[in-house]
Amino acid sequence: MDIKESxxxxxxxxxxxxxTKSKVSVKTKEDLSLxxxxxxxxxxxxxxxxxxxxYDYTMKSNSVAVVTxxxxxxxxxxxGAEASLPVMEGKCVLFKELAxxxxxxxxxxxxxxxxxxxxxxxxxxxxxxINLEDISAPRCFKIEEALLDIGIPVMHDDQHGSAIxxxxxxxxxxxxxxxRIDDLKVVINGAGAAGTAIAKLLLCMGHRQKHMxxxxxxxxxxxxxxxxxxxx
Amino acid sequence: xxxxxxxxxxxxxxxxxxxxxEFKAQLAKATNRAKRKGNLKDALDGADAFIGVSTGNLLKAxxxxxxxxxxxxxxxxxxxxxxxxxxxxxxxxxxxxGRSDFQNQINNSLVFPGVFxxxxxxxxxxxxxxxxxxxxxxxxxxxxxxxxxxxxxTLDKQVAQKVAEAVKNxxxxxxxxxx
Numbered sequence: 001m002d003i004k005e006s007x008x009x010x011x012x013x014x015x016x017x018x019x020t021k022s023k024v025s026v027k028t029k030e031d032l033s034l035x036x037x038x039x040x041x042x043x044x045x046x047x048x049x050x051x052x053x054x055y056d057y058t059m060k061s062n063s064v065a066v067v068t069x070x071x072x073x074x075x076x077x078x079x080g081a082e083a084s085l086p087v088m089e090g091k092c093v094l095f096k097e098l099a100x101x102x103x104x105x106x107x108x109x110x111x112x113x114x115x116x117x118x119x120x121x122x123x124x125x126x127x128x129x130i131n132l133e134d135i136s137a138p139r140c141f142k143i144e145e146a147l148l149d150i151g152i153p154v155m156h157d158d159q160h161g162s163a164i165x166x167x168x169x170x171x172x173x174x175x176x177x178x179x180r181i182d183d184l185k186v187v188i189n190g191a192g193a194a195g196t197a198i199a200k201l202l203l204c205m206g207h208r209q210k211h212m213x214x215x216x217x218x219x220x221x222x223x224x225x226x227x228x229x230x231x232x
Numbered sequence: 233x234x235x236x237x238x239x240x241x242x243x244x245x246x247x248x249x250x251x252x253x254e255f256k257a258q259l260a261k262a263t264n265r266a267k268r269k270g271n272l273k274d275a276l277d278g279a280d281a282f283i284g285v286s287t288g289n290l291l292k293a294x295x296x297x298x299x300x301x302x303x304x305x306x307x308x309x310x311x312x313x314x315x316x317x318x319x320x321x322x323x324x325x326x327x328x329x330g331r332s333d334f335q336n337q338i339n340n341s342l343v344f345p346g347v348f349x350x351x352x353x354x355x356x357x358x359x360x361x362x363x364x365x366x367x368x369x370x371x372x373x374x375x376x377x378x379x380x381x382x383x384x385x386t387l388d389k390q391v392a393q394k395v396a397e398a399v400k401n402x403x404x405x406x407x408x409x410x411x
Binding site for chain 2: 064075186
């Protein structure tokens, strides 16, 4: 069987790759009264009185939403929300396997930027982080920018995950050829999500002072405002 | 970085190029200080590293000969790289791609689990540049690099732990965390 057939078989036999799992057992009436009503109401009251308690009493602190609109999936392009789900499930499997994070796929039907922004803002309650995935450029820049100050970490992986991996590879490749990373002349081909993020990361690393305006334009000023708000 | 030049499908991006959207215009202002113009092959003249995140089969080995000695080639286009590794290796010293069936796979699976683990553990409110750069350093430091092994194995579980630790520390140091 070749890889295509094997992949189809794996996905069909398991009906996908992901399931949810309960952390507690519900075997008796007493269990039930703690897990669900009436006991759970006390937990709700705690969170209603202090919203930050959601991190202590719920799944939020370890959960990440993997959010896509299916507009730039792998090398397949704009294949839509439904067809993107296998990729998002796979990503969630890696989150669990490699970092013990409870990740959940969210494939949004609309490709309207403002609608996506609003949806993510409104579902963020449940999640400790948002991994934006496979959203086409330049739309992804606007969407991520609008979500930077929602109070939980938001990262478009096609931009920054790729940029971080490439920066690490460049650091080690420079070591191998005995060049200083600060001395490198670098050509980036492709000014989409990944190319733009790599350029920005290299700039913010290498020319901190010179390109400060650029990094600030990116997110530093926003961060400052944000820190102040969160710390007050 | 001494110099960064970004190209798109129409060639080198420079400040003042007429057809740039707002994001590329922003890039043009911060990169390519010499305001070089031309195509990708012109850009490669005198470069130390090529990072391709575009489309397959753009370059031949001969196109890399104007690069500096000991060139670094990351041809990340999927599934077909900008230049196949065996072709790039005729000229370059280090060659990487996004694919698992060639040496030096550069893949974001090495990054996102650890970055989010670290961000969640730090109670971070966002992922800032310091956290990203710390992640890159931690990932690079996972191994002693050689020309055929610049990054650790993608499924090495220690990688996410090390990246997470670095991201967590950077988040706390830059005060990007909830009280």
